[in-house]
Amino acid sequence: MRLALFDKGRLGVVDGDDLVDVTERLADRGTPGPAGALHHYIETTVRDGAVALDLTGLPRVPLTEVDLEAPLPRPGKIIGAPVNYLDHKAEMEYTTSIADLGVFLKANSSVIGPGQDVLLPYTDKRTDQEGELGVVIGRTARHVSADKALDHVFGYTCVLDITVRSGEDRSTRKSFDTFTPLGPWVVTADDIADPDTLGLRCDVGGETRQRTTTADLIFGVRELIAYTSSVMTLHPGDVIATGTPAGVGPLSHGDRIVLDIEQVGRLEVGVDGSRALPYAHRPGSRVR
Incomplete structure (x- = not known):
């Protein structure tokens, strides 16, 4: 799974030539801080191997139409x-x-x-x-x-x-x-x-x-x-x-x-x- 930040801090999953916006699906995890939505996802997910995200029914946009950002804009270290x-x-x-x-x-x-x-x-x-x-x-x-x-x-x-x-x-x-x-x-x-x-x-x-x-x-x-x-x-x-x-x-x-x-x-x-x-x-x- 490839996870990216785009368009002012939204979190997406790269799926082929598209980016699937998973921001709202993770809303119950709380509001991300300055470290960004992916950092928040990592911190609030108990990992035992990769955590799959259900992409069914989520909005898609071509990768060529989004502005990708640093996936971890403010890492802890x-x-x-x-x-x-x-x-x-x-x-x-x-x-x-x-x-x-x-x-x-x-x-x-x-x-x-x-x-x-x-x-x-x-x-x-x-x-x-x-x-x-x-x-x-x-x-x-x-x-x-x-x-x-x-x-x-x-x-x-x-x-x-x-x-x-x-x-x-x-x-x-x-x-x-x-x-x-x-x-x-x-x-x-x-x-x-x-x-x-x-x-x-x-x-x-x-x-x-x-x-x-x-x-x-x-x-x-x-x-x-x-x-x-x-x-x-x-x-x-x-x-x-x-x-x-x-x-x-x-x-x-x-x-x-x-x-x-x-x-x-x-x-x-x-x-x-x-x-x-x-x-x-x-x-x-x-x-x-």
């Missing part, structure tokens, strides 16, 4: 996995990997949805795309084993972890507004037999920069959930970005970024550098 592909470790000449670095947090205010623009903050600092598989937590997880990890997954989505190559801490460089494009929907876990076998491709400006399979992750999805849950409690609606492969590169004004993940979906966003400033003009740059 966005957790990043640094250096989780060996080829990315090699291209960046890192001496460490996720096994040494652990995980980091991104601001949930950095989320945007399909068709929106990544805003470049600086004119003279490189800002890169990083295409990643996103894991959406469905059940509270604390100290779960790798063998039981997938029992705590609600579904999967596409994530772009946009990153400024400057000197600040990782969480700062990756938390600018618009730096976490998410979508176009969440595919429930029952539709993905094994998240560690998915093909991933990321194009920028019509050229392929990244192509891999999640089989090449250093910490696979199961191990990543187990490790992360040993550090922090994972709650329904949290998102884990599983790491990026080799091929990260600079973004320019007017670029289109397209991330395709097998069995998950296709996320496309633009790039806008019209409001970028010189790095030396950032607030606090003269404070010593």
